[in-house]
Amino acid sequence: MIPGNDAAAGLLDAVAGFETAVRERDADGTERAFAALHRRFGEASGPEIAGAAPRLAALLADVPPGPRGTIAVVVGACVERGADPVPCAPYLFTELAETLADVGEFCERWEETGGGDFLDPEDDQAGPALFERVGPEAALAWLTLPQWEMACLALLGHAAVRTALSGALRHRLLRALRGVAEASGHEFKCLAYALLVLDDEPLTVLHRPTGTGFALRMDGIGDNFQLHTLLADVLVGGGHISGRAPSAEEVAVCRDRPGQVHTTGSFNLVTPTGEWVWNEGTPADIPLVDGVRLLVLDPPPYERSWPAGRFFPTMTGDLRLERVLGPEEAARLLAGCVSKDG
Incomplete structure (x- = not known):
């Protein structure tokens, strides 16, 4: 400089x-x-x-x-x-x-x-x-x-x-x-x-189509485009839900590799009260429920594509799956959520 x-x-x-x-x-x-x-x-x-x-x-x-x-x-x-x-x-x-x-x-x-x-x-x-x-x-x-x-x-x-x-x-x-x-x-x-970047931040994710839920932890994620790709890697790429899994290169640029790679979205990110969580925002937009951020995944209403990568090119991002929620716990949490159609 x-x-x-x-x-x-x-x-x-x-x-x-x-x-x-x-x-x-x-x-x-x-x-x-x-x-x-x-x-x-x-x-x-x-x-x-x-x-x-x-x-x-x-x-x-x-x-x-x-x-x-x-x-x-x-x-x-x-x-x-x-x-x-x-x-x-x-x-x-x-x-x-x-x-x-x-x-x-x-x-x-x-x-x-x-x-x-x-x-x-x-x-x-x-x-x-x-x-x-x-x-x-x-x-x-x-x-x-x-x-x-x-x-x-x-x-x-x-x-x-x-x-x-x-x-x-x-x-x-x-x-x-x-x-x-x-x-x-x-x-x-x-x-x-x-x-607004969150570190060592717990995140609960509910996949509405299958009724499954997941406890994750995130670090250094600059925007929800990055979070979206890492979620698809952990959940779809990890074999927990069906859908499009991002390539290894798409994931790498969202974690620690320089550059950007074209990707296509796998979900619609939604709050427990049914509002969209925009990719253009940050993980801090996801509301806290009982002290933990709670995000619902719905099917994408239309195909969305963007350059996968990091909002902050020098900031390492990470998203880790800590456990799969039991069926009763996931069902209880989903019962308190509103669908995007009300």
Whole structure:
């Protein structure tokens, strides 16, 4: 993410210089130190990258709002090159929450000052008029939000980060993102979907045509297209129900292999109350019943095809069958479900 070809001095020396300049509030020194960090990043060794990431993450709150998002991206780049994301995550997500709060202020001020179509946050034509209209802090939050999305996605690709993120902070971030999307029309969908990914999550699946049921567990599944293919592999490919089983290649790209492969759907995914669970959504859309997500499989009303793969290409997905439900248990659960025809 950060090119560079001057490794005359080590990356950690550049990080130390940057830390000093930031904490002394030396604007010129900070600019020079960041330029040195930028130059030395590209050829830095693995141990240097590993050492730089947590130090830069811990410095984020002291970095001025403008370059703060850029430093977050550098931390994400370190993680992509092998740095441990876990010690970095609390700093990035705390600052993301603060940035989203300022973005909420941006949305309010935008409407208060005339409204209209929101400026694309990645539009490099933003000028002084924007800062005058909404205030510098709110403007910088809006303009740097794509950087925060990029940086946090690098960390959320790791299950250890996702499982360590507190439920309260996760809900706060998702609520803020929904508010931004409603106010501005900019969804930041990748960040929202990454925050919705479930790990070590139990899932009960009922196959209405046969009255059978299954207890499964899922990890790292980014959307319901991916879940659909993995369900077909486990249940049809595993010989538990009849239908079209996906090929080994279709399954592999939904688990850990790069790329996409054409596939055809095997079911219609339905909630216990009869609403469709859209492939375009996420497993978090499946409702909880007595603390466990409950999904009903109906025959597909028409043939649907799509490119099988992963919404997050660097995130490994998994779906495991833990047990087949007994006939009485499956029947009891199905008796509480509504068919799509009522």
